[in-house]
Amino acid sequence: MTELRDKTVVVVGLGVSGRAAATLALSKGAQVVGLDQSAACTPMDGVRLVTGDLDVAELLAADLVLVSPGIAAAHPALVQARQAGVPMVGELAFAARFATVPIVAISGTNGKSTVTWFTQQLLTAAGYNPFVGGNLGRAACEAVGSEHDVWVLEVSSYQLELAEGFQPSVAVVLNLTPDHLGRHGDMDGYAHAKTDIFRSQNSENVAILPVDDAFLMAAARRYPLKRLAHLGGLPGVRRIGVTATVEWGDVRGQVDLSGLTVPGEHNKDNAATAVLLAVALGASLNAVAAAVPSLTGLSHRMEIVAEADGVLVINDSKATNIDAARTGIVGLDRPAVVLVGGESKGPGFAELAPLLTKQRAVIAFGQDGPAIADELVAAGVSVVRVSSMEEALDRALSLAKSGDAILLSPGCASFDAYRNFAHRGDVFRSLVHDRFSVEVLP
Numbered sequence: 001m002t003e004l005r006d007k008t009v010v011v012v013g014l015g016v017s018g019r020a021a022a023t024l025a026l027s028k029g030a031q032v033v034g035l036d037q038s039a040a041c042t043p044m045d046g047v048r049l050v051t052g053d054l055d056v057a058e059l060l061a062a063d064l065v066l067v068s069p070g071i072a073a074a075h076p077a078l079v080q081a082r083q084a085g086v087p088m089v090g091e092l093a094f095a096a097r098f099a100t101v102p103i104v105a106i107s108g109t110n111g112k113s114t115v116t117w118f119t120q121q122l123l124t125a126a127g128y129n130p131f132v133g134g135n136l137g138r139a140a141c142e143a144v145g146s147e148h149d150v151w152v153l154e155v156s157s158y159q160l161e162l163a164e165g166f167q168p169s170v171a172v173v174l175n176l177t178p179d180h181l182g183r184h185g186d187m188d189g190y191a192h193a194k195t196d197i198f199r200s201q202n203s204e205n206v207a208i209l210p211v212d213d214a215f216l217m218a219a220a221r222r223y224p225l226k227r228l229a230h231l232g233g234l235p236g237v238r239r240i241g242v243t244a245t246v247e248w249g250d251v252r253g254q255v256d257l258s259g260l261t262v263p264g265e266h267n268k269d270n271a272a273t274a275v276l277l278a279v280a281l282g283a284s285l286n287a288v289a290a291a292v293p294s295l296t297g298l299s300h301r302m303e304i305v306a307e308a309d310g311v312l313v314i315n316d317s318k319a320t321n322i323d324a325a326r327t328g329i330v331g332l333d334r335p336a337v338v339l340v341g342g343e344s345k346g347p348g349f350a351e352l353a354p355l356l357t358k359q360r361a362v363i364a365f366g367q368d369g370p371a372i373a374d375e376l377v378a379a380g381v382s383v384v385r386v387s388s389m390e391e392a393l394d395r396a397l398s399l400a401k402s403g404d405a406i407l408l409s410p411g412c413a414s415f416d417a418y419r420n421f422a423h424r425g426d427v428f429r430s431l432v433h434d435r436f437s438v439e440v441l442p
Contacts, residue, residue, distance in 0.1 A: 002028075002097050002098065003028075004025055004028040004029055004030040004063075004064070005028065005029030005030070006029060006030075006031065007029075007030050007031065007063040007064060008030070008031050008033065008061060008062050008063045008064075009022075009025040009030040009031070009032050009033070009062065009063065009064045009065075009066060010032075010033045010034075010035060010058055010059055010061075010062040010064070010065045010066070011025065011032060011033070011034050011035070011047070011065075011066045011068070012035045012036075012054065012059075012065060012066065012067045012068060012071050012078070013035070013036060013037075013067065013068030013070050013071045014034045014036045014041050014042075014044065014047075014049070014068075015068055015070055016139055017068050017069060017091040017092075017139040017140075017141070017159075018034070018036075018066070018068035018091065019044060019139075020091065020095075020138075020139035020140075020141035020142050021066045021068070021091040021094055021095075021139070021141050022034055022044055022047050022066075023044075023141065024094070024095070024098070024141040024144055025066065025094075026046050026047070027145075030064075031048075032046065032047045032048070033047070033048045033049075033050060033058055033062070034047045034048065034049045034050065035050050035051075035054055035055060035058060035059075036049065036050075036051050037051070037052065037053065037054070038051060039051045039052065053077075054075065054077035054078070055077075056077050056080055056081065059077060059078070059080070059081035059086060060080075060081055060084055060086060062081075062086055063087070064086075064087050064088075064089075065078070065081060065086055065087065065088040065089075066088075066089060066090070066091060066094050067088060067089070067090050067091075067161075067162050068090075068091060069090060069091065069092075069135075069156060069158035069159045069161070070158070072158075072161070073161040073162050088162060089162050089163070089164065089165065090159055090160075090161060090162035090163055091139060091140065091141060091159070092134065092140050092153070092155065092159045092160070092163050092166055093162065093163045093164060093165050093166040094141065095139070095140035095141040095143065095144055096140070096165060096166045096167065097165060098144040098145070099143075099144070099151065101148065101149050101150055101151060102149075102150050102151070102168075102169035102170070102281060103150070103151045103153060103166075103167070103168040103169055103170075104119060104123075104130075104150060104151065104152045104153065104168060104169065104170045104171075104277055104281055105134075105153050105155045105166075105168035105170070105171040105172070105197055106119065106152070106153065106154050106155060106171075106172055106174070106277070107154075107155040107156065107157070107160070107171075107172070107173050107174070107194055107197050108172070108173050108174025108175045108176070108194070109174075109175055109176055109177045109321075109323065110174070110175055110177065110321075110323055110324045110327060111174050111175065111266065111269075111270050111273075111327070112135070112136075112154050112155070112174055113135075113136050113154055113298055113301060113318065114262075114267065114270045114297065114298055114301050115172075115174060115270050115273050115274050115277070116132060116134070116136050116152055116153070116154040117132070117136070117296075117297070117298045118270055118271055118273075118274035118295050119152050119274040119277045119278060120132040120152045121274075121291065121294070121295055121296070122274050122275065122277075122278040122283065122288045122291050122292075122295075123150060123152065123278050123281070123283060125287060125288065125290070125291030125294070126278060126283035126284055126287040126288055126291070127283075127287070128149055128150050128283070129147065129148050129149050129150075130148060130149070130150045130151070130152045131143040131146055131148035131150070131151045131152065132152045132153075133151075133152075133153060133154075134153030134154045134155050134159070135153075135154040135155060135156045135159060136153075136154035140153055150281065153168075155197060157190065157193040157194050160193055160194070160196040160197055161193065161196075163196060163197075163199065163200075164199065164200065165200055166197075166199070166200055167200040167201055167202070167205065168197065168201065168205065169204075169205055169206065169281065170205070170206045170208070170277055170280045170281050171197045171198055171201065171205070171206070171207055171208065172207075172208035172209070172231070172273065172277060173194045173195060173197060173208075173209055173210075173216055173220075174210065174231065174273065175210055175213065176190065176191055176194060176213055176215050176216050177321070177323040187215050188215065188219070190215075191215040191216050191218070191219035192219045192222075194216065194219070195216060195219040195220040195222070195223070198220060198223045198225060199223060201223070201225070203224075203226040203227070204226075204227070205227065206227045206228075206229060206248075206280045207220070207223075207225040207227065207228050207229070208228075208229045208230070208231060208236065208273075208276065208277070208280070209228065209229075209230060209231065210230070210231040210232055211230040211231065211232045211233035211236070212232055212233075229248055229276065229280060231269075231273055231276070234247045235247045235248055236248065236276060237272045237273065237275065237276040239257070239268060239269055239272045242256060242257045242258040242260075242268065243255070243256065243257065244257055244268075244271075244272035244275060246272075246275060246276055246279055246285060248276065248279055248280055251279050251285050253285045253286075253289070255272065255275050255285070255288070255289040255292060256289070256292070257271055257272065257292060259292060259293030260292055260293065260295060261293065261295070261296075262295060262296065262297040262302065263297075263302050263304060263314065263331060263332075263333075264302040264327070264328065264331025264332075265330060265331040266327045266328075266330065266331050267297070267302065267331065271292055271295060274295075275288050275289065275292070298318075299315070299422070299425060300315055300316070300317040300318045300421060300422055300424075300425035301316060301318045302314055302315075302316050302328055302331065303315040303316070303425070305428070305429050305432050306432050306433075306436050308436050309402060310401075310402030310403050310404075311397075311400045311401075311402065311403075311404055311405070311406060312334070312404070312405040312406070313405070313406045313432050313436075314328075314336075314405055314406065314407045314408065314409075315408050315425045315428050315429060315432075316328040316407060316408055316409040316410075317408055317410065317414070317421045317422070317424045317425030317428060318421050318425070319409040319410055319411055320342075320345075320410070320411075320412065320413050320414065320421055321345055321411060321412075322345075322348045322349060322351060322352065322411045324409070324411070325340065325352065325409040325410065325411030326351070326352055326355065328407060328409035329352065329355045329356070329359070329407065329409060330355065332405055332407065334403060334404060334405050335358075335359055335360045335401075335403070335404050335405070336359050336360060336404060336405040336406065336407045337359065337360045337361045337362075337363065337395075337396040337399050337400050337404065337405070337406045337407070338356060338359050338361070338362050338363070338407050338409060339363050339365065339389070339392045339393070339396060339406070339407065339408045339409070339410065340352075340362065340363070340364055340365075340369075340372055340409065340410055340411050340412070341363075341364045341365040341366035341367075341368060341369035341372055341389075341392070341410055341411075341412055342365075342366040342367065342368065342369075342410045342411075342412030342413055342414050342415075342416055342417070342424070343366070343367055343368060343412050343413040343414065343415050343416040344367075344368035344371065344372060344411075344412050344413075345412065345413060347371075347375055349372050349375045349376055349379075349411065350375050350376065350378070350379035352376075352381075352411070353376060353379035353380055353381050356376065356381045357380060357381055360399060360400060360401065360404050361382070361384060361395075361396070361399045362376065362381055362382065362383050362384065363383070363384045363385075363386060363392045363395055363396055364376070364383050364384070364385055364386070364392075365386050365387065365388055365389050365391065365392040366387075366388070366389065366410070366412065366416050366417060367416035367417070368412060368416070369385060369386070369387070370385065372411075372412075373385050384399075388417070389408070389417070389424070389427065389428060389431070390431055393406070393428070393431050393432065393435065394435070397435060408425070408428050410424070
């Protein structure tokens with residue numbers, strides 16, 4: 001349904017994506033009702049706001065229901081409305097109904113924000129004018145009607161729950177590690193949710209999967225992927241050291257990654273993946289390869305925030321699970337004082353013991369710092385215990401030696417003390433600024 005004039009559109013959840021969906025629906029002439037469970041929800045001009053428990057009567061009266069990713073598709077009120085035949089989609093699929101340009105969609109448990117960020121930079125260097133957003137920054141609905149000639153979207157598994165009709169020209173699932181299982185049930189359910197990114201692709205669209213991930217490969221077999229490329233295999237991209245070999249269609253070549261300045265071995269993989277995405281869309285391999293040394297990283301993802309007295313301080317606050325923390329630690333090229341802790345997603349830190357025993361020191365902080373420390377000590381890791389991230393930084397500064405790094409890679413959610421991982425990272429940057437006699441790097 002793209003003709004919305006005088007139709008009743010109900011938007012469930014008025015967060016960032018819900019408000020963008022409501023704005024788009026209003027621009028198409030719809031009568032918009034906003035349902036939000038929070039009584040503190042800020043009203044929107046032109047939107048009739050209903051707060052509290054989801055009102056089934058409002059849903060049943062709708063011509064179309066738009067669901068924000070924060071609201072599970074399995075919510076009983078939404079299930080009842082769907083069973084009654086009410087059309088229902090997520091914000092991502094709603095935006096895509098009005099797309100007139102190609103879409104590059106990037107999903108996966110870890111690394112999707114960085115790959116999205118790298119891809120839009122490479123496409124810009126190749127002469128495109130990309131919109132970047134989705135789960136990263138701006139909602140997809142904000143791209144509708146813009147002058148951009150390609151959308152580069154980070155896509156979460158939550159956004160893919162009600163995404164029928166979302167048809168990216170190029171789509172990738174980077175990896176799959178345990179996360180969000182409370183919503184998806186188990187790894188099979190999680191893999192099915194992720195590979196729904198391919199649900200509406202046709203024979204001309206490109207699907208990309210890691211060659212060695214059995215869960216993802218099995219789940220993706222539900223769809224007739226006619227143009228399948230691989231991460232870690234050919235056709236697709238395969239990285240050995242600082243050389244990425246790309247084979248796709250008529251394109252054959254190698255890309256030198258030695259000039260990449262964003263730290264972390266995993267970021268070489270992220271850059272190689274971004275190269276493949278750009279080439280699969282149609283960008284020149286030569287133009288893309290030439291842009292690799294100019295790639296910049298995102299805040300809070302292996303972000304170098306300061307260097308003084310020979311100590312490099314790295315903000316990897318985006319590492320909100322153990323696998324993401326592992327990736328950050330593995331990517332280091334020097335000994336480090338590693339800061340872990342926050343609101344834990346459960347045990348598993350012992351898996352990091354072989355990496356952490358090689359580091360200068362490990363400091364555990366935050367709400368679940370004591371439990372994390374106990375687990376690591378039982379696995380043979382010496383751990384310094386502190387209460388707060390501020391204390392953790394102070395201890396790290398006293399323990400680090402010239403040539404070391406201080407790495408904030410918490411492996412935990414941030415909600416014990418911060419609004420989100422970005423707030424945690426901003427506080428860390430501010431603390432570093434206060435303690436170093438140099439300006440924090442931009």
